[in-house]
Amino acid sequence: AQTVTQSQPEMSVQEAETVTLSCTYDTSESDYYLFWYKQPPSRQMILVIRQEAYKQQNATENRFSVNFQKAAKSFSLKISDSQLGDAAMYFCAYIPRSNDYKLSFGAGTTVTVRA
Amino acid sequence: DGGITQSPKYLFRKEGQNVTLSCEQNLNHDAMYWYRQDPGQGLRLIYYSQIVNDFQKGDIAEGYSVSREKKESFPLTVTSAQKNPTAFYLCASSAPGPGANVLTFGAGSRLTVL
Numbered sequence: 001a002q003t004v005t006q007s008q009p010e011m012s013v014q015e016a017e018t019v020t021l022s023c024t025y026d027t028s029e030s031d032y033y034l035f036w037y038k039q040p041p042s043r044q045m046i047l048v049i050r051q052e053a054y055k056q057q058n059a060t061e062n063r064f065s066v067n068f069q070k071a072a073k074s075f076s077l078k079i080s081d082s083q084l085g086d087a088a089m090y091f092c093a094y095i096p097r098s099n100d101y102k103l104s105f106g107a108g109t110t111v112t113v114r115a
Numbered sequence: 116d117g118g119i120t121q122s123p124k125y126l127f128r129k130e131g132q133n134v135t136l137s138c139e140q141n142l143n144h145d146a147m148y149w150y151r152q153d154p155g156q157g158l159r160l161i162y163y164s165q166i167v168n169d170f171q172k173g174d175i176a177e178g179y180s181v182s183r184e185k186k187e188s189f190p191l192t193v194t195s196a197q198k199n200p201t202a203f204y205l206c207a208s209s210a211p212g213p214g215a216n217v218l219t220f221g222a223g224s225r226l227t228v229l
Contacts, residue, residue: 004157100216101165
């Protein structure tokens with residue numbers, strides 16, 4: 001069964017604009033972590049941002065921020081002031097604290113940045 | 116610089132042949148992982164190892180084997196039993212402690228079966 005769902009296979013954004021990527025997940029756990037990873041054309045996976053479920057404050061990393069809605073099991077990523085270097089595939093991922101070796105990934109969203 | 120080295124970057128195999136993908140890390144991480152990436156399916160866990168001489172099956176272990184004889188190394192063998200081995204393979208590692216679930220990835224190996 002799919003634990004992490006990314007419903008947008010592709011998104012396009014104009015340079016300097018904002019784009020939001022959606023992610024929902026299914027879990028019965030109360031304590032877990034959520035991540036967004038970026039995979040540029042080089043295919044080297046890079047951590048973008050991490051959110052701990054027991055923290056209500058949304059995580060931010062420079063131009064990247066999340067909207068974590070625990071009750072709705074939603075974890076969207078907002079990229080502000082989009083740059084050409086943001087073009088990549090973005091993966092949402094989930095891991096329960098009870099088994100922090102089995103990270104589950106969504107299918108990914110390809111982001112294209114238009115100059 | 117510390118990191119994960121995967122080799123080879125590209126590999127071609129004939130049907131019926133076993134092939135081994137190398138993964139070496141100099142990050143002093145305890146845990147190592149192998150993921151398979153197919154278009155439209157994200158990453159799926161093949162095997163993971165928490166410590167030397169110990170490893171566990173992930174979600175799609177059939178047709179694969181691993182060993183963990185050294186902390187730095189976690190090679191993956193794709194056997195002839197793997198029905199559809201053509202894919203992109205990613206190795207990762209993680210440190211113990213609070214950051215244990217943050218993975219550092221290698222650059223990947225692309226396997227094509229001819």
